Amino acid sequence: MGEVWSNGQCRCKGRAVATTDFKAQEDDGMKMDVMVDGARMTVKISGRLDVHTAPVLDELIEHQLANIKELMLDCGGVDSVSSVGLRAILKAHQKMKDSHGRLLLKNVTKSTADVFEVTGLDRILHCERKPRSMSVAGLQMIAKGANGECYKVDDETVLKLYFDYVEEAYAVKEKELAKQAFVAGVPTPISFDVVACGDRRGILYEMIRADTLSKYIETNVDRFDEVVELYVGFCKKIHAIVPAPNTFPDAVTLACGYVDACDFFNERQRAFLKDRLVRTERHGTLIHWDLHPSNIMRDGENLCLIDMGDMAVGTPFFDLGQIKHVLHYCGGMGLCHTFIGLSDAIAVRVWKKFVASYFGHPAPDALAVIEENIDFYRAIKNVFLYLCRSGGETMRSRRKEFIFQMLPKEFAQLR
Ligand SMILES: Nc1ncnc2c1ncn2[C@@H]1O[C@H](COP(=O)(O)OP(=O)(O)OP(=O)(O)O)[C@@H](O)[C@H]1O
Numbered sequence: 001m002g003e004v005w006s007n008g009q010c011r012c013k014g015r016a017v018a019t020t021d022f023k024a025q026e027d028d029g030m031k032m033d034v035m036v037d038g039a040r041m042t043v044k045i046s047g048r049l050d051v052h053t054a055p056v057l058d059e060l061i062e063h064q065l066a067n068i069k070e071l072m073l074d075c076g077g078v079d080s081v082s083s084v085g086l087r088a089i090l091k092a093h094q095k096m097k098d099s100h101g102r103l104l105l106k107n108v109t110k111s112t113a114d115v116f117e118v119t120g121l122d123r124i125l126h127c128e129r130k131p132r133s134m135s136v137a138g139l140q141m142i143a144k145g146a147n148g149e150c151y152k153v154d155d156e157t158v159l160k161l162y163f164d165y166v167e168e169a170y171a172v173k174e175k176e177l178a179k180q181a182f183v184a185g186v187p188t189p190i191s192f193d194v195v196a197c198g199d200r201r202g203i204l205y206e207m208i209r210a211d212t213l214s215k216y217i218e219t220n221v222d223r224f225d226e227v228v229e230l231y232v233g234f235c236k237k238i239h240a241i242v243p244a245p246n247t248f249p250d251a252v253t254l255a256c257g258y259v260d261a262c263d264f265f266n267e268r269q270r271a272f273l274k275d276r277l278v279r280t281e282r283h284g285t286l287i288h289w290d291l292h293p294s295n296i297m298r299d300g301e302n303l304c305l306i307d308m309g310d311m312a313v314g315t316p317f318f319d320l321g322q323i324k325h326v327l328h329y330c331g332g333m334g335l336c337h338t339f340i341g342l343s344d345a346i347a348v349r350v351w352k353k354f355v356a357s358y359f360g361h362p363a364p365d366a367l368a369v370i371e372e373n374i375d376f377y378r379a380i381k382n383v384f385l386y387l388c389r390s391g392g393e394t395m396r397s398r399r400k401e402f403i404f405q406m407l408p409k410e411f412a413q414l415r
């Protein structure tokens, strides 16, 4: 992420960025701050965008977008937009389209969004609304997850509030994926708005009055087999859902990107992983990618899925890898209770029963082949978790070690 600029000089991660000699501009009634980070340019506009001020934006669009692939217009400070201002924005849209890049409008206030709607531009432009501000003072915290807290807002609504290191873009993505999942038929709470609480971002969700499936498993050990069957049946239902085309990202494409971004693989190791990934049978069916029993809530006989930020389409093995990791690995390490509130010994038993049942109780040698395949996808998910530093720095270095342990022995020898 870039830093900022003063006197028209752009800075990124503390170093001066080689940009053209564009200067931060201030015109009567409008101010534009420009930040460049590699191929991404952010332009923060404050004031009026009209016949007097739009030429400043026009000038930038005309001369400064040569190597830019993503242009973000932060419209949070825009007071008003006239037709001339709209034309400047349209010009930026066309310019980015011509260079196979994209234009995003961020922090769009209600009044600006109304103008886009009235003119029909909302159908062409990619706009993100300015998150509504709210405070959690006086709200009851009802749960704590790995990435934030969950507050009761009223009898129908909860706020899932991320810690401050989670970017707004992630909250927007989770909200959108939750909506798409709902439309595709996944039993999941309605996601309303992304909101801002100071530096933190959150999502307002329909409140589910239920306990997690982890808690249900824990309190029903006398009906262990039946409860695990319920879990397996729910996962299989999710894995049978075919969403509309292009509504979810493709897991293989994402996974290849994670492998490319991972700094500790050499080229042959990268090629090995990507080759196996692209040979994965393409599934147009849903995966959740974090389908552990604390991301499932049980309301009477109904199970409901939450925490939708990593959903994609792909083989169920992507999900099975993460389920095995949480239950079998974390359970074996004594970490499952801390992570998902399910006691470690029970978690290990759940995995054994789960995998046998999911695959129709195969013979031991067939099960061993299945588990080897599951371990491959488990390693891939851990590459992602390594990249996003999930679990902190100590976990990060341990994760690197066990990624190699999860992969076939010859993988480490590839030079
Ligand atoms: N819609 C909802 N209604 C009621 N409770 C909810 C809802 N969404 C989340 N919760 C509660 O908040 C907890 C954390 O939510 P969630 O799993 O989405 O957050 P997270 O921080 O991403 O969690 P983790 O990364 O630990 O899985 C849930 O286990 C649940 O108890």
Ligand SMILES: [Mg+2]
Residues within 6 Å of the ligand: 145, 294, 295, 306, 307
């Ligand atoms: Mg969760």
